[in-house]
Amino acid sequence: MKKYNFGIVGATGAVGQQVLKVLEERNFPVAGLKPMASDRSAGKEVTFKGKPYKVIEATPEAFDGLDMVIFSAGTEVSRRLAPECAKRGAVVIDNSNAFRMNENVPLVVPEVNPEEVKKHNGIIANPNCSTIQMVVALKPLHDYAKIKRIVVSTYQAVSGTGLAAMEELKIQSKALLTGDEIKIEVYPHQIAFNVLPHIDVFDDMGYTKEEMKMVNETKKILNDYTIKVTATTVRVPVLIGHSESVNIETEKKITRSKAHELLSKAPGVILQDDPYNNVYPLPANVAGRNEVFVGRVREDYSIENGLNLWVVADNLRKGAAFNAVQIAELLIKYKIV
Amino acid sequence: MKKYNFGIVGATGAVGQQVLKVLEERNFPVAGLKPMASDRSAGKEVTFKGKPYKVIEATPEAFDGLDMVIFSAGTEVSRRLAPECAKRGAVVIDNSNAFRMNENVPLVVPEVNPEEVKKHNGIIANPNCSTIQMVVALKPLHDYAKIKRIVVSTYQAVSGTGLAAMEELKIQSKALLTGDEIKIEVYPHQIAFNVLPHIDVFDDMGYTKEEMKMVNETKKILNDYTIKVTATTVRVPVLIGHSESVNIETEKKITRSKAHELLSKAPGVILQDDPYNNVYPLPANVAGRNEVFVGRVREDYSIENGLNLWVVADNLRKGAAFNAVQIAELLIKYKIV
Numbered sequence: 001m002k003k004y005n006f007g008i009v010g011a012t013g014a015v016g017q018q019v020l021k022v023l024e025e026r027n028f029p030v031a032g033l034k035p036m037a038s039d040r041s042a043g044k045e046v047t048f049k050g051k052p053y054k055v056i057e058a059t060p061e062a063f064d065g066l067d068m069v070i071f072s073a074g075t076e077v078s079r080r081l082a083p084e085c086a087k088r089g090a091v092v093i094d095n096s097n098a099f100r101m102n103e104n105v106p107l108v109v110p111e112v113n114p115e116e117v118k119k120h121n122g123i124i125a126n127p128n129c130s131t132i133q134m135v136v137a138l139k140p141l142h143d144y145a146k147i148k149r150i151v152v153s154t155y156q157a158v159s160g161t162g163l164a165a166m167e168e169l170k171i172q173s174k175a176l177l178t179g180d181e182i183k184i185e186v187y188p189h190q191i192a193f194n195v196l197p198h199i200d201v202f203d204d205m206g207y208t209k210e211e212m213k214m215v216n217e218t219k220k221i222l223n224d225y226t227i228k229v230t231a232t233t234v235r236v237p238v239l240i241g242h243s244e245s246v247n248i249e250t251e252k253k254i255t256r257s258k259a260h261e262l263l264s265k266a267p268g269v270i271l272q273d274d275p276y277n278n279v280y281p282l283p284a285n286v287a288g289r290n291e292v293f294v295g296r297v298r299e300d301y302s303i304e305n306g307l308n309l310w311v312v313a314d315n316l317r318k319g320a321a322f323n324a325v326q327i328a329e330l331l332i333k334y335k336i337v
Numbered sequence: 338m339k340k341y342n343f344g345i346v347g348a349t350g351a352v353g354q355q356v357l358k359v360l361e362e363r364n365f366p367v368a369g370l371k372p373m374a375s376d377r378s379a380g381k382e383v384t385f386k387g388k389p390y391k392v393i394e395a396t397p398e399a400f401d402g403l404d405m406v407i408f409s410a411g412t413e414v415s416r417r418l419a420p421e422c423a424k425r426g427a428v429v430i431d432n433s434n435a436f437r438m439n440e441n442v443p444l445v446v447p448e449v450n451p452e453e454v455k456k457h458n459g460i461i462a463n464p465n466c467s468t469i470q471m472v473v474a475l476k477p478l479h480d481y482a483k484i485k486r487i488v489v490s491t492y493q494a495v496s497g498t499g500l501a502a503m504e505e506l507k508i509q510s511k512a513l514l515t516g517d518e519i520k521i522e523v524y525p526h527q528i529a530f531n532v533l534p535h536i537d538v539f540d541d542m543g544y545t546k547e548e549m550k551m552v553n554e555t556k557k558i559l560n561d562y563t564i565k566v567t568a569t570t571v572r573v574p575v576l577i578g579h580s581e582s583v584n585i586e587t588e589k590k591i592t593r594s595k596a597h598e599l600l601s602k603a604p605g606v607i608l609q610d611d612p613y614n615n616v617y618p619l620p621a622n623v624a625g626r627n628e629v630f631v632g633r634v635r636e637d638y639s640i641e642n643g644l645n646l647w648v649v650a651d652n653l654r655k656g657a658a659f660n661a662v663q664i665a666e667l668l669i670k671y672k673i674v
Contacts, residue, residue, distance in 0.1 A: 149639050153490035153582035155532045155571065169530075170514060177511050193506075194621035195492050195573055195580050197633050197647045202612040206593060206635040215638075228639035232582040232647065234492065236532055237574050243532050245490035245569040245582075256543060275539040284531035296534050298543040301552075302486050302565035310534045310569065 003031035004337060006328075007066040007090065009058045009081065010073030011035030011046050014163045015095060018321035019070050020048050022290075026325060029332070036062055038073060060084035067337045070324045071095055086122025091331055093124050093324045097209070100125040100217060107220050110326040111268040112139045117330045124327055127221060128213040129319025130154050130233060130242055135221050136292040136318070137311045138248065140266040141259065142222055145250035145305070149228040152214060155236045155243040156199060157283060160315050161186060166239055173237070187235070196235040208233060241283025242315040250305045259297045259307060268318070273297050281312035289314050290322040340368035341674060343665075344403040344427065346395045346418065347410030348372030348383050351500045352432060355658035356407050357385050359627070363662060366669070373399055375410060397421035404674045407661045408432055423459025428668055430461050430661045434546070437462040437554060444557050447663040448605040449476045454667045461664055464558060465550040466656025467491050467570060467579055472558050473629040473655070474648045475585065477603040478596065479559055482587035482642070486565040489551060492573045492580040493536060494620060497652050498523060503576055510574070524572070533572040545570060578620025579652040587642045596634045596644060605655070610634050618649035626651050627659040 006023070010016040016035070023030060035046045036058035045052045056062055058077065063069060063085040071078045071085075071094045078096035085092050099105040106116035107125045112135050117124055127135075138147060158165040165186045172192035175182045182190055189196055200209035214231040236243075254262075264271045272281050273295040281293035292313045300306030313319055331337045343360070347353040353372070360367060372383045373395035382389045393399055395414065400406060400422040408415045408422075408431045415433035422429050436442040443453035444462045449472050454461055464472075475484060495502040502523045509529035512519045519527055526533055537546035551568040573580075591599075601608045609618050610632040618630035629650045637643030650656055668674045 151488045151584050151639070153569075155492070155573070173510055174514050177507060177514075188615040189619055190621050193575050194619055195575060196619065197580070197582075197617050198612065198615065206610070206612060206633065208612075230584060230637045230639040230643065230645060232490075232584075232633065232645055234580075234582065236492070238530050238532060243534070243571075245534075245571065247488050247567060247569075273543070275535065275543060275545075278525040278535065280534050282526055282531055282533065284527050296543065296569065300567045302488070302567040306567065308567060308569055 001029055003029040004067040005032040005034070005065055006030050007034040007036060007063060007069035009036045009069060009071045009077065011055050012037050012041040012044050013072055014159050014166070015072040015316055015320040018316045019072065019324060020046060022317070022321050022325045024049055028325065028328070034062065034066060038077060060088070063088045063090050066090040068093065068328050068331060070328070072320065082123055091120060091124065091337055092122060093126055093327045095126045095320055095324055097128070097213065099123050100127060101220065107217060108327050109135055109221050109323060110330055111136050112221055113223065114330050117327060117336065118334055126320065126324045126327065127217045128210070129160055129315040130156060130210065130244065131214050131217040131221065132319050132323050133242060133292045133311055133313035134214065134244055134246060135218055136268050137246070137263070137294045137309060139222070140262040141248065141250065141254060141307070144262055145252035145254045147227050147248050147250055149249040150218065151247040152231045153245045154233045155238070156233060157238040157241050157315055158191060158235065159240045160242065169237055169239065191235060192237055194237065197232065199233045199235055238283045240287040240314055240316060241312055242319060243283050244311040246309045246311055247300060248307050249303050250307065253305045254307050256297055256299050263294050268292055269294055271295065281310055283312055286312055286314045288317065290317050292318055338366055340366040341404040342369040342371070342402055343367050344371040344373060344400060344406035346373045346406060346408045346414065348392055349374050349378040349381050350409060351496050351503070352409040352653055352657040355653045356409065356661060357383060359654070359658050359662045361386055365662065365665070371399065371403060375414060397425070400425045400427050403427040405430065405665050405668060407665070409657065419460055428457060428461065428674055429459060430463055430664045432463045432657055432661055434465070434550065436460050437464060438557065444554060445664050446472055446558050446660060447667055448473050449558055450560065451667050454664060454673065455671055463657065463661045463664065464554045465547070466497055466652040467493060467547065467581065468551050468554040468558065469656050469660050470579060470629045470648055470650035471551065471581055471583060472555055473605050474583070474600070474631045474646060476559070477599040478585065478587065478591060478644070481599055482589035482591045484564050484585050484587055486586040487555065488584040489568045490582045491570045492575070493570060494575040494578050494652055495528060495572065496577045497579065506574055506576065528572060529574055531574065534569065536570045536572055575620045577624040577651055577653060578649055579656060580620050581648040583646045583648055584637060585644050586640050587644065590642045591644050593634055593636050600631050600634070605629055606631055608632070618647055620649055623649055623651045625654065627654050629655055
């Protein structure tokens with residue numbers, strides 16, 4: 001079996017750490033592994049299959065000889081280094097926002113639009129975490145009944161911001177429980193025992209970039225620009241696991257039982273909808289899981305053809321690392337690398 | 338100035354405690370105060386204006402001689418004792434779900450439908466906490482542009498469940514931070530660092546009672562049964578302060594600036610919508626406040642006439658105790674007592 005030289009930019013970050021775990025769990029055919037990071041983290045060590053690897057600084061030259069590189073070190077790093085990496089022959093799987101809406105860059109969720117990877121020009125974009133889990137859940141419903149409009153409100157974990165935010169939530173929680181003063185560093189306001197309707201920066205119309213990512217990426221991934229989307233994205237004091245309250249309007253009626261049938265056979269979806277026995281998706285249960293969990297399926301009486309859903313996934317896994325590794329697996333499957 | 342004999346059933350609970358505070362803050366004309374509770378809490382003491390009051394058991398006879406009684410001890414207690422109280426001549430302001438949808442019982446939010454109190458037959462119902470704050474924010478928009486449909490997702494604090502739930506959140510949080518085992522008692526699942534899409538019991542269609550309260554009470558309070566509402570209600574690890582992501586479709590267009598204008602002069606509303614300076618409503622900032630805070634006002638591009646809003650209020654105050662005391666003040670103003 002052919003093996004591949006694999007690079008990870010941002011190997012010490014919250015997502016980078018999960019990429020290493022997923023590669024290991026999937027027994028990905030790694031010939032050589034090159035963990036990279038910004039100069040600040042270069043020199044640190046990461047562990048892969050029980051062995052320590054020194055993290056080197058991500059430079060254009062460092063990409064020489066690699067087959068695939070997952071970037072997860074922020075938009076600025078991707079913008080600067082991903083083209084350099086692609087130029088040197090490695091396929092970039094980019095977890096940042098840098099290239100997602102670029103029409104020459106496929107935006108791929110393997111359960112939804114796997115074939116898109118074939119159109120790559122050196123870079124494939126991994127969508128935003130909150131978009132990925134939503135489209136995985138909506139794809140079977142869209143195929144069956146054509147979605148006309150989506151109204152989504154999110155409940156997003158702090159790990160989406162990174163390891164420092166996870167620390168901040170823990171430290172603030174401890175301080176508030178013991179009556180100590182809290183420090184506010186990562187977010188503009190206290191996140192412990194609070195919710196922040198603010199993820200990423202605001203545009204002129206009052207939307208955040210995170211909200212507009214959900215609007216725009218959903219259309220591109222589902223390859224249907226007639227779908228209307230509106231989003232409100234909110235940070236909640238949860239460490240891992242994004243939750244979403246998703247309301248859809250469809251052309252064709254979807255009954256609750258039809259939705260159950262469609263979702264129970266959808267790839268990458270686990271249906272958890274037995275509320276009478278307190279069974280519904282919960283962020284506390286999804287850490288380390290690669291699937292998208294869907295429950296609270298209800299017909300929406302406020303319109304003719306509507307449905308409410310509750311969608312939960314590990315934002316570091318399906319929302320980032322796992323989706324990226326799935327894309328790498330598609331590159332192998334389609335003999336692109 | 339005339340003074341009134343005032344009773345509180347559930348005086349030792351999370352809401353009852355706030356009723357005492359609000360009566361004090363508003364300098365409500367109290368002649369005599371009778372704090373009551375189920376027999377389990379009878380005998381305890383509460384404090385009002387610096388003086389201790391012994392809590393007595395709520396019995397039919399205990400209501401003799403009272404002018405107004407706020408009930409906040411759960412649906413079962415209200416169902417059993419509120420009619421007894423009304424029979425003895427006191428006006429009941431009931432905070433439970435027992436009578437809200439009864440057509441002989443006014444369901445009152447003083448900023449929205451104050452005149453309804455005049456139609457009482459001994460009992461006036463205080464709406465559900467999450468409904469109250471939503472209708473206060475929506476009333477000026479409905480008056481201006483007529484709301485056709487509401488899609489709401491909530492982020493509700495544990496104090497809505499009561500003092501035991503507040504303790505459970507604190508104790509579980511502490512245990513998880515120190516790596517100890519957690520105990521799950523009040524909710525069916527862990528609430529610390531988690532979100533639960535489950536408030537109150539489920540109906541046959543998969544909705545919770547809390548969700549259907551928002552649907553039905555909204556129409557009754559706004560006195561418009563053409564409004565369509567769909568709701569998803571979710572418990573979050575916040576102690577005090579419910580937040581709501583509210584999407585509305587209106588007959589007439591409401592621009593963002595028009596919404597700002599309408600909301601900034603709406604009674605009981607504080608507009609906090611300067612996201613570029615990180616100003617938006619936050620549950621951590623509303624504890625002890627009686628107003629409804631509205632921000633994140635955005636035109637919804639997914640429909641012709643749509644608007645997104647973020648609505649936050651202290652669920653124990655405007656969502657319960659303050660709204661109840663406001664109703665009591667209306668009874669005085671309209672010379673009903």
